[in-house]
Amino acid sequence: MYKIAITGLGVVSPAGQGKVGFWQNIQTGQSFMSPITRFDAAAYPSQIAGQIEELAAKHISPRLLKKLDRFSVLALAASEDALQDAGLDLTQHDPYISGVFLGNALGGWLYAETELRDLYVEGRDGVSPYNASAWFPAAPQGQVSIRYRIKGYSKTVVADKASALIAIDHAARIVDRGKLTFALAGGTEAPVTPYAMLCCSTEGGLSPGPYRPFDKERNGFVVGEGAAVVVLETADTARQRGAEIYGFVTGFGTTCDGTHRILPDVGGEGLAQAIRFALATAKYNPEDIDYICADGVATELGDISEARAIRTVFGDRADQVPVSAPKSMYGHLLGAAGAVELVGTVMAMQGGMIPPTINHRFHDPECNLDLVLDEGRRADIGKALVIARGRGGVNAVMAVERS
Numbered sequence: 001m002y003k004i005a006i007t008g009l010g011v012v013s014p015a016g017q018g019k020v021g022f023w024q025n026i027q028t029g030q031s032f033m034s035p036i037t038r039f040d041a042a043a044y045p046s047q048i049a050g051q052i053e054e055l056a057a058k059h060i061s062p063r064l065l066k067k068l069d070r071f072s073v074l075a076l077a078a079s080e081d082a083l084q085d086a087g088l089d090l091t092q093h094d095p096y097i098s099g100v101f102l103g104n105a106l107g108g109w110l111y112a113e114t115e116l117r118d119l120y121v122e123g124r125d126g127v128s129p130y131n132a133s134a135w136f137p138a139a140p141q142g143q144v145s146i147r148y149r150i151k152g153y154s155k156t157v158v159a160d161k162a163s164a165l166i167a168i169d170h171a172a173r174i175v176d177r178g179k180l181t182f183a184l185a186g187g188t189e190a191p192v193t194p195y196a197m198l199c200c201s202t203e204g205g206l207s208p209g210p211y212r213p214f215d216k217e218r219n220g221f222v223v224g225e226g227a228a229v230v231v232l233e234t235a236d237t238a239r240q241r242g243a244e245i246y247g248f249v250t251g252f253g254t255t256c257d258g259t260h261r262i263l264p265d266v267g268g269e270g271l272a273q274a275i276r277f278a279l280a281t282a283k284y285n286p287e288d289i290d291y292i293c294a295d296g297v298a299t300e301l302g303d304i305s306e307a308r309a310i311r312t313v314f315g316d317r318a319d320q321v322p323v324s325a326p327k328s329m330y331g332h333l334l335g336a337a338g339a340v341e342l343v344g345t346v347m348a349m350q351g352g353m354i355p356p357t358i359n360h361r362f363h364d365p366e367c368n369l370d371l372v373l374d375e376g377r378r379a380d381i382g383k384a385l386v387i388a389r390g391r392g393g394v395n396a397v398m399a400v401e402r403s
Contacts, residue, residue, distance in 0.1 A: 001250070002176035002281075003176075003235065003248045004172040004234065004248060004250075005232065005234060005235045005237075005245045005247075006230050006232060006246045006247050006248065006249060007085075007232075007238050007244065007245055008081075008082040008084075008085040008229075008231030009081075009231075009343050010079060010085060010186070010227075010228065011078060011081065011227070011340060011343045012055065012074050012078045012226050013050070013052070013224070013226035013228070013333070014051055014225070014226060014330040014331060015032045015050075015330040017052070017077070017081070019085065022343070022344070023347040026326050026355040027353055027355055027376045028376075029356045029358050029374050029375045030358070031359070032050055033050055033210070033222055033330070034048060034051055035047060035048055036049050036051070038051075041197065044198075044201055044206070045201050045206040045207070045208060045220070046201075046206040046223070048222055049191075049192045049222060049225070049331055050223070050226070050331025051192055051224070051225060052074075052225055056077065057073055057080075060076055066130075067130040067133075067134060068108075068111070068134055068139070069107075069111035069112070069190065070108070070110050070190035071104060071188045071227070072108065072134070072143045072188070074227035074336075075102060075141075075143065075144055075186075075227045076140075076147060077227065078186060078227040078228055079144045079229045082186075082229040082231050083184070085231070086231040088182065088231060088241075088243070090148045090149065091149050093181070093182070095149045095152070096151050096152045097152055097181040098148070098151075098152050098180060098181065099150060099153045099171065099182075099183045099184070100144045100145050100150055100154040100155075100184045100185075101141075101154060101155050101156075101157070101171035101184070102140050102144070102156055102167055102184075102186060102188060103156070103158065103159065103163025103164040103166060103167035103186070103187040103188075103335045103338070104156075104163055104187060104189050104336065105160045105161060105163055105189060105191075105334040106189065106334065107137040107139075107158075108137075108139055109190075109191070109195050111131060111134040111135050112131060112134070112195075113193055115127045140156075141154055141155070144184060148184075152179075152180050153174060153179055153180060155171075159335075159390050159396075160334070160335065160390025161295070161297075161334050161337055161338075161388055161389060161390040161391070161394075162338065162388045162395065163335035163338070163390070164186055164187025164228070164336050164338035164339035164340075164342075165252070165339070165342070165386065165396040165397075166254060166396050167185055167186065167187060167339075168185040168342065169249070169252035169398065170185075171184075171185035172185070172232055172252070175233060176234070181233060182231065183232040185229065185230055185232055185339075186227065186229035186230055186339035187228060187335050187336035187338060187339040188226075188335070189335045189336040189337075190225045191223045191334055192225050200334075204262075204299075205220045205297065205298075205302070206220050206221065206223070207219045207298060210222075210328075210359040211298055211327070211328045211331065211359060212298055212359040212361070213294065213296030213298040213325040213328050214298075214303050214357065214364060214367040214369070214371055215298070215362055215364065216363060216364035217361065217362050218298040218303060218364075220298055221297050221298050221327075221331075222331045222332065223331050223333075224327070224330050225331075226340060227333075227336050227340075228336060229339065230342065232249065235248070245403040246349075246403060247346045247349055247400055247401060248401050248403065249400055250284075250383075250399045250401050251278045251281035251398070251399030252277070252278055252281055252396070252397065252398050253273070253274040253277025253279075253396075254277070254396045255270045255271070255274040255395045256270065256392070256394055256395070257269075257392075257393025257394075258270070259393055260392070260393065261392055262391045263301055263393075264301060264302060264305045264389060264395075265305060265393060266304070266308075268305035269312070270309075271306060271309035271387070271389065272308075272309040272310075272312040273395075274397045275309060275387075276313060278385060278397040279313075279399065281399065282399035284383060284399060286313055287317060288382075289314075289384065290321070290322070290379065290380065290382055290384060291321070291323075291324075291345070291384040291385075292310065292324075292384065292385045293325075293326070293341045293348075294310075294325045294387055295337075295387045295388055296327060296357065297332065297389065298325075298328075302389070304364075304366045304367060306387065306389070307367040310323065310369060311368075318368075318370070319369075322371075322372050323369045323371055324354055324355060324357045324371065324372040324373075326357070327340075327341065328357050328358045328359055329358055337388055338386060338398070341386050341388070342386050342398065345381075345386050348379075348381055349384065349402040352379060352380060353376045353377070353378055353379065354376055354379050356372050356375050356376050356377070357371055357373055357374075358373075381402065382402050383399065383402075384400055384401070385397055385398065385400075386398045
């Protein structure tokens with residue numbers, strides 16, 4: 001068991017930047033999707049996405065912006081928000097006691113697509129020398145490290161949609177072992193580009209909209225862009241420096257279904273086992289859980305297998321455990337999804353309100369759960385689970401509790 005304090009929350013999403021704006025918006029039950037206008041998306045299964053129209057990143061110089069893909073910019077913005085929220089200036093600490101742990105699924109394709117086009121049109125001299133570092137999946141981790149003089153053990157995780165939760169767990173374990181005092185952990189993704197959307201569409205899960213998890217007429221997910229980063233430290237360290245503790249990361253479980261290169265196990269047994277591992281690590285019983293923030297990918301196999309996994313673990317009590325998929329409002333942020341949902345869950349604990357799943361019209365008897373639909377529900381949330389699942393049957397479940 002570990003119990004690592006969450007002392008800073010940073011989020012940049014289609015539903016708002018900063019914990020306050022994000023939280024206020026996801027309680028409303030409205031959609032933050034918009035038509036894609038950055039490129040011609042007519043040939044894609046989905047022509048809408050969760051997009052960030054105005055990004056506040058004043059601390060990033062115009063000179064540096066030219067060297068970065070959007071997914072690094074989003075990570076820097078979320079990291080700045082998290083550190084300010086935690087009241088933490090890492091430059092005043094030994095640089096070797098802090099680390100960065102970030103997940104993503106696709107890397108930086110906005111930058112890469114542009115430069116590869118130039119390569120074939122203009123030749124090698126037309127390619128920016130920054131391309132090799134800008135698109136690479138570890139670029140956000142490197143940029144955050146440079147920005148805040150972070151030189152301790154750090155890691156980038158690429159595990160499709162499960163990436164961010166795995167990164168946060170890794171950070172929590174390293175802090176728990178005393179190898180780091182502070183960790184920035186989360187995920188970032190900027191998939192609203194032609195090639196990134198093509199990668200998503202080959203999965204067969206993109207929806208033309210609306211995004212309707214657990215609905216009988218679901219037809220896939222809608223992508224979104226954004227990032228979320230949390231500051232992790234021990235409770236003792238947080239109290240010594242007078243930091244506010246929002247909650248604790250207390251357990252984690254991850255498994256692989258091992259049944260298909262893309263699709264999950266129809267019975268949800270792999271996910272069920274990941275839930276059991278998370279509960280066991282946190283030393284919780286199923287009856288201790290007050291809320292489940294679901295993966296809610298809105299494919300038939302994805303939703304049904306997730307519902308079966310929850311019912312396998314919780315039995316008849318699955319009828320009383322509230323479940324929602326807030327990403328139906330702002331899109332599936334792929335490798336960043338778990339981090340954004342963790343921030344939302346912590347805010348739900350603080351605010352006593354479960355954010356809803358929207359766009360639901362038709363009940364699916366295969367997804368017979370206590371779904372929070374259309375509008376938020378008042379609830380006293382002491383302990384919760386956050387679920388993220390990736391292609392190929394990667395399952396990640398994080399246990400979190402209120403401070």
